[in-house]
Amino acid sequence: MIGGGATAAGMGHIVTMDDTPAQFALSSYSQSLWSQLAPELPSNVEYAQCGTIWVATDEEEMCEVHRKLDYYLSRGSSAEVLDSEALAAAEPNLRRPLAGGLLVRSDAVLYPPCAAAYLLQEALRHNTKTIFDTAVSAANGRVQLKSGGTIHADIIINATGALSPALSPGLQVKKRKGHLIITDRYPGYVRHQLVELGYLKSAHSVATDSVAFNVQPRATGQILIGSSRQYGAEDSGVDQGILAAMIARAALYMPSLPSLSALRVWTGFRAATPDKLPLIGPTEDRTMFLATGHEGLGITTSLATARLLADHLLNRPSAIPLAPYLPTRFSRPAIEMAHA
Amino acid sequence: MAAATRAAEAGQQVGLVDDNPRIGGQIWRSPRGSSSLDTSHGEEASKWRQRLMQTSVEQLQGWSIFAQPAPGQLLAESQECDSFAEALELSFDRLILATGARERFLPFPGWTLPNVMGVGGLQAMLKGGLPIAGKRIVIAGSGPLLLAVAATLKKAGGEVLHICEQAPLRQIAPFALSLLADPGKLAQGIGYRLATLGVPFSINCWPVEALGDTAIRSVVLSNNGRRQEIACDYIACGFHLVPNTELASLLGCRIENDAVVVDDFQRTTVRDIFCAGEPTGIGGLEISLLEGEISGLTAAGKISDAESLLKRRRSMQRFSDRLFRAFRLRDELRKLSQPGTLVCRCEDVPFSALQHQPSWRAAKLHTRCGMGPCQGRVCGAAASFLFGFEEHSVRPPVLPARIASLGSAAVLPLLEITDKQEIP
Numbered sequence: 001m002i003g004g005g006a007t008a009a010g011m012g013h014i015v016t017m018d019d020t021p022a023q024f025a026l027s028s029y030s031q032s033l034w035s036q037l038a039p040e041l042p043s044n045v046e047y048a049q050c051g052t053i054w055v056a057t058d059e060e061e062m063c064e065v066h067r068k069l070d071y072y073l074s075r076g077s078s079a080e081v082l083d084s085e086a087l088a089a090a091e092p093n094l095r096r097p098l099a100g101g102l103l104v105r106s107d108a109v110l111y112p113p114c115a116a117a118y119l120l121q122e123a124l125r126h127n128t129k130t131i132f133d134t135a136v137s138a139a140n141g142r143v144q145l146k147s148g149g150t151i152h153a154d155i156i157i158n159a160t161g162a163l164s165p166a167l168s169p170g171l172q173v174k175k176r177k178g179h180l181i182i183t184d185r186y187p188g189y190v191r192h193q194l195v196e197l198g199y200l201k202s203a204h205s206v207a208t209d210s211v212a213f214n215v216q217p218r219a220t221g222q223i224l225i226g227s228s229r230q231y232g233a234e235d236s237g238v239d240q241g242i243l244a245a246m247i248a249r250a251a252l253y254m255p256s257l258p259s260l261s262a263l264r265v266w267t268g269f270r271a272a273t274p275d276k277l278p279l280i281g282p283t284e285d286r287t288m289f290l291a292t293g294h295e296g297l298g299i300t301t302s303l304a305t306a307r308l309l310a311d312h313l314l315n316r317p318s319a320i321p322l323a324p325y326l327p328t329r330f331s332r333p334a335i336e337m338a339h340a
Numbered sequence: 341m342a343a344a345t346r347a348a349e350a351g352q353q354v355g356l357v358d359d360n361p362r363i364g365g366q367i368w369r370s371p372r373g374s375s376s377l378d379t380s381h382g383e384e385a386s387k388w389r390q391r392l393m394q395t396s397v398e399q400l401q402g403w404s405i406f407a408q409p410a411p412g413q414l415l416a417e418s419q420e421c422d423s424f425a426e427a428l429e430l431s432f433d434r435l436i437l438a439t440g441a442r443e444r445f446l447p448f449p450g451w452t453l454p455n456v457m458g459v460g461g462l463q464a465m466l467k468g469g470l471p472i473a474g475k476r477i478v479i480a481g482s483g484p485l486l487l488a489v490a491a492t493l494k495k496a497g498g499e500v501l502h503i504c505e506q507a508p509l510r511q512i513a514p515f516a517l518s519l520l521a522d523p524g525k526l527a528q529g530i531g532y533r534l535a536t537l538g539v540p541f542s543i544n545c546w547p548v549e550a551l552g553d554t555a556i557r558s559v560v561l562s563n564n565g566r567r568q569e570i571a572c573d574y575i576a577c578g579f580h581l582v583p584n585t586e587l588a589s590l591l592g593c594r595i596e597n598d599a600v601v602v603d604d605f606q607r608t609t610v611r612d613i614f615c616a617g618e619p620t621g622i623g624g625l626e627i628s629l630l631e632g633e634i635s636g637l638t639a640a641g642k643i644s645d646a647e648s649l650l651k652r653r654r655s656m657q658r659f660s661d662r663l664f665r666a667f668r669l670r671d672e673l674r675k676l677s678q679p680g681t682l683v684c685r686c687e688d689v690p691f692s693a694l695q696h697q698p699s700w701r702a703a704k705l706h707t708r709c710g711m712g713p714c715q716g717r718v719c720g721a722a723a724s725f726l727f728g729f730e731e732h733s734v735r736p737p738v739l740p741a742r743i744a745s746l747g748s749a750a751v752l753p754l755l756e757i758t759d760k761q762e763i764p
């Protein structure tokens with residue numbers, strides 16, 4: 001089903017991230033593509049440019065706010081610093097006092113499954129044919145289907161998310177599990193996507209399980225509460241320990257949140273790569289291309305990924321360099337990797 | 341109640357958890373303001389209550405079970421609105437699920453107007469104190485429940501204008517004849533019929549539209565092919581019950597044909613988890629009670645006692661099967677909706693948005709049908725009837741729960757059952 005994988009499980013935060021210059025380039029480019037597309041999107045995509053507030057609890061995190069601000073400004077993006085009072089006014093349900101935050105107005109939220117359905121519809125309008133089946137192998141211009149058929153193609157793109165290593169053995173993509181909670185409707189309770197700045201620290205720690213405060217206002221008035229990151233968890237069941245930690249973390253920032261009514265908890269798998277950048281472009285097999293490994297940013301970076309890949313295939317110049325995302329970066333000798 | 345009583349009488353340490361503040365389940369629980377059980381369905385109710393009181397069963401009324409944090413453990417939350425009591429974590433060696441059934445609603449134009457209700461919903465509101473005296477009521481749907489509800493409403497002073505049974509005569513006739521072989525059931529049927537005497541009763545008759553602005557003013561029926569409009573204050577619809585299988589499903593029990601799969605001894609496909617009553621297939625009060633007894637005895641290791649009840653259960657099962665065939669819903673009911681008729685009230689999803697969805701999951705993801713506060717409890721059964729959707733994925737919490745409860749990791753082993761007895 002289209003939009004049935006991680007896309008159905010994700011948060012749909014269209015966010016510019018600045019972990020690395022390459023991540024910033026891809027996410028800010030893609031975010032601008034989303035905002036250009038916004039007028040075309042049907043209402044069920046629920047695209048809303050609500051902005052992100054990066055929440056700082058103390059002076060140390062306020063330093064991070066200013067560093068982030070400089071980073072955005074120096075790259076032509078805009079952002080504003082909120083002091084303690086401005087933050088409280090913007091988000092009355094946050095604990096008081098907090099040190100402040102960084103407001104990034106251009107960030108948005110959307111409802112990913114309907115965005116995927118819309119994009120498919122556009123593809124169909126351009127004579128794309130869909131076959132609902134499972135590929136059991138894909139190489140050398142041939143895709144073997146579970147139902148028995150074979151598809152011959154000059155170009156095959158593996159875009160199967162967290163399952164992509166099954167079709168491209170040896171691919172450096174690992175599952176990274178996440179939990180989310182959706183509440184009943186509380187219009188206005190949260191107004192921006194709120195993310196703790198500690199998120200950066202926890203999202204970075206590759207080895208351990210982590211949770212972070214990350215809440216999102218939905219168009220329905222519902223609140224989506226995240227988030228957790230776990231490696232090595234293969235089953236999709238809810239992990240009570242992680243869930244409890246996630247809620248405790250959220251309660252630290254929003255003390256009244258625990259009294260709200262939750263409708264559902266679910267999990268999803270991000271497709272994580274060792275350097276936290278996606279795999280986009282050609283492989284050693286001339287017919288095989290990749291568009292996977294987007295970890296926790298694949299909704300945001302989907303449009304830019306598609307554009308970069310199309311530019312590459314059509315030999316067009318691209319808006320940003322493709323090089324940082326090329327899959328071949330992992331097949332270079334290890335020494336070179338270490339310096340990359 | 342039957343399961344808990346039987347297991348406790350056999351020497352087990354038993355806890356009973358029910359999300360309703362009053363004991364007795366869907367039809368026995370006491371009306372508001374009364375402390376004794378509702379015995380309008382027979383004296384059995386008081387007998388079982390008395391028997392239960394004589395055991396050491398520990399009761400948790402008004403607590404709903406919403407998640408399984410780990411195998412052998414359940415989380416329960418208090419249903420009192422302003423209660424900030426912490427969630428309880430209950431542990432068990434053996435578990436009997438008896439989560440009952442709910443009504444199936446079928447969408448037709450106007451069904452979302454106020455005072456268009458389910459028969460059970462109206463009955464429940466009556467129990468809750470809704471004044472019904474002098475109100476004009478049309479009852480529509482299928483099955484003996486319509487007559488039972490009509491009798492209750494008449495007794496409370498309601499003016500029942502018409503009872504509409506959708507099934508055709510050729511479907512009902514064999515069933516009616518078979519009742520002759522079962523004098524008990526026949527007497528019960530006649531009893532209802534007598535109580536509702538004077539009320540026009542049509543077969544081949546179903547609602548096609550409810551009219552009104554701020555509430556229902558009249559209902560349009562298809563009565564043996566003719567359109568008939570009846571002015572009324574309420575229409576109570578009952579298009580069968582659907583088993584509440586969500587908790588069983590969350591615990592990993594196999595579900596087939598919308599019911600929890602059990603063997604003769606009410607054992608589910610998950611070890612040490614039993615299921616009794618409506619979740620295993622709709623059958624009504626008597627068979628639910630008997631299944632409760634069988635499950636309680638089996639869970640207590642009293643296999644031969646349980647075995648002695650199987651024959652009666654089998655004959656009741658045959659009765660439910662005949663009932664099911666007699667009142668099978670007709671195809672025309674799938675065609676009542678207009679494109680704009682809402683199917684999912686929580687998320688305002690119209691019929692037209694669902695018509696071409698390939699599956700329930702696709703419908704949920706792309707239209708948000710079933711994603712609102714009721715989590716598909718109402719529209720799920722309607723959608724599965726209308727569009728033939730089958731798959732059901734259940735995620736915690738099975739009922740909405742406070743975030744604080746979801747996150748509770750505190751362990752209060754209230755129902756530690758220490759007596760480990762091997763069950764064959």
Ligand SMILES: Cc1cc2nc3c(=O)[nH]c(=O)nc-3n(C[C@H](O)[C@H](O)[C@H](O)COP(=O)(O)OP(=O)(O)OC[C@H]3O[C@@H](n4cnc5c(N)ncnc54)[C@H](O)[C@@H]3O)c2cc1C
Nearest residue numbers: 005006007010011013135160161178268296297298299300
């Ligand atoms: C909890 C959580 C929160 C997230 N929050 C955000 C967020 O706020 N913002 C953001 O930008 N991103 C977020 N993400 C990440 C984002 O959801 C993913 O990066 C994105 O959905 C990946 O899309 P995809 O198309 O690559 O993969 P998927 O959506 O997983 O799609 C892969 C598709 O391939 C199909 N498939 C797999 N194997 C085969 C096969 N062999 N043959 C045929 N088909 C196959 C699957 O069925 C599926 O439909 C989040 C992820 C999670 C888990």
Ligand SMILES: Cc1cc2nc3c(=O)[nH]c(=O)nc-3n(C[C@H](O)[C@H](O)[C@H](O)COP(=O)(O)OP(=O)(O)OC[C@H]3O[C@@H](n4cnc5c(N)ncnc54)[C@H](O)[C@@H]3O)c2cc1C
Nearest residue numbers: 358359365366404405439440441460488617618624625628
């Ligand atoms: C509206 C309606 C009207 C009915 N009228 C009749 C009638 O007139 N005659 C007849 O024979 N049958 C009738 N039935 C059928 C009725 O369900 C059975 O006859 C009988 O109640 C079955 O008993 P049970 O124990 O299976 O379920 P129930 O009596 O429904 O008991 C189930 C109990 O489990 C509780 N529960 C469910 N989930 C949870 C949870 N997660 N946590 C805690 N507690 C939970 C429920 O609140 C309920 O108290 C009616 C059913 C409905 C829904």
